[in-house]
Amino acid sequence: GAGVSQSPSNKVTEKGKDVELRCDPISGHTALYWYRQSLGQGLEFLIYFQGNSAPDKSGLPSDRFSAERTGGSVSTLTIQRTQQEDSAVYLCASSLPGDLNQPQHFGDGTRLSIL
Amino acid sequence: AQKITQTQPGMFVQEKEAVTLDCTYDTSDPSYGLFWYKQPSSGEMIFLIYQGSYDQQNATEGRYSLNFQKARKSANLVISASQLGDSAMYFCAMREGQAGSARQLTFGSGTQLTVLP
Numbered sequence: 001g002a003g004v005s006q007s008p009s010n011k012v013t014e015k016g017k018d019v020e021l022r023c024d025p026i027s028g029h030t031a032l033y034w035y036r037q038s039l040g041q042g043l044e045f046l047i048y049f050q051g052n053s054a055p056d057k058s059g060l061p062s063d064r065f066s067a068e069r070t071g072g073s074v075s076t077l078t079i080q081r082t083q084q085e086d087s088a089v090y091l092c093a094s095s096l097p098g099d100l101n102q103p104q105h106f107g108d109g110t111r112l113s114i115l
Numbered sequence: 116a117q118k119i120t121q122t123q124p125g126m127f128v129q130e131k132e133a134v135t136l137d138c139t140y141d142t143s144d145p146s147y148g149l150f151w152y153k154q155p156s157s158g159e160m161i162f163l164i165y166q167g168s169y170d171q172q173n174a175t176e177g178r179y180s181l182n183f184q185k186a187r188k189s190a191n192l193v194i195s196a197s198q199l200g201d202s203a204m205y206f207c208a209m210r211e212g213q214a215g216s217a218r219q220l221t222f223g224s225g226t227q228l229t230v231l232p
Contacts, residue, residue, distance in 0.1 A: 033219055042119075042206060042222035043160075059219070091160065093220075100148035100210050101167055104220060106160035 002026065004107035006092050012113045015084060021077040021110045025094030033093045033104060034067060034077050043091060049075060050097060079112075087114045118142065119207050119223035126228050128197045135182070136192040136226045138207030147211045149190040150220065151181065154204040163205075166190055197230045204228075 005024040013019055025032050034046040045059040049069045060066070064082075069075040079086055089111050093104035120139045128134035140149065151163040166174045166181045174181040182191040194201055204227050208220040 035219075042224045043208075043220070045219040045221070048219050056219070089158065093160075100146060100212065101165050103150060103162040103165060105162065106152075108157075108159050111158075 004092055004094050004105055006090075006107035006110050008110055009108065010111045010113075012115065013082060014115050016081055018078065018080045019082055019112065021079075021090050021092075021112070023075045023077070023092030023094075023107060025073065025075070025092070026105055028096070029094035029105070030072065030097045031095045031102075031104075032069060032075050033095075034075070035091045035093065036061075037089045037091060037109070039088070046077070046090075082112075082114045084114045087112055117223075118221045119209055121207055121223035121226050123226045124224075126226055127231055128194075128228065129231050130199060131196055133193060133195045134197055134228065136194070136205050136207075136228065138190045138192065138223060140188050140190060140207075140209050142188075142209065142211050144211040147209055149181070149183070150208045150210070151179070151190075151192045152206045152208060153201075154206060154225070156203070160206075164192070194228075199230050199232060202228060202230045 007022045030051045032049040035043040037043050047067045048056040064080045067077045089109040091109045093106045095102045095104045118141050147168045149166045153161045164174050164176045164179045166183045173183050178195045180193045204225045206225045207223040212218045
């Protein structure tokens with residue numbers, strides 16, 4: 001079946017512009033996560049959605065970052081007034097709800113470059 | 116304090132030999148899960164293996180096994196019979212919390228494994 005789909009795969013934009021990154025999770029996965037991976041680094045948690053519950057935004061690095069999830073499926077991560085330090089790969093993951101043993105399945109990521 | 120520590124930035128192994136990638140973790144939560152992911156140069160994150168904090172036996176998945184030592188808080192990944200395609204970055208990750216609470220993963224900094232022909 002289809003995996004987690006992210007678009008665009010690459011995005012180059014100028015400093016100060018807004019960007020929107022999209023994630024389409026695996027069908028039936030109610031948990032959705034956004035992570036950021038800077039060059040040569042591990043993954044940094046950004047935000048987590050579970051069903052219709054309020055999202056856990058504890059990992060968002062600044063108020064320039066926001067995310068929404070419409071209809072419990074597709075999610076959009078928005079970065080306003082981009083800065084060069086926002087350059088990274090943004091990864092989305094989804095999983096079945098509930099138990100700790102549910103692995104998160106990742107998309108291929110969006111590589112964001114801020115000029 | 117780091118929750119997940121991977122002390123080997125890079126590892127080399129000869130093809131067909133076994134290799135162990137180290138991972139130690141820190142948590143006060145009695146319920147947690149430990150995961151290993153593989154990230155080839157193409158960038159995708161591939162789930163390899165899972166170990167739960169209450170599991171009595173070490174997890175195995177094909178050529179992957181997890182050497183879980185709970186008292187030492189270590190969860191080392193063992194890859195047997197290494198193949199050239201195993202060359203990749205390997206991440207150890209942990210999820211804390213009670214059942215029914217699907218929390219985010221906390222990742223280590225990764226180990227770059229290179230398999231030599």
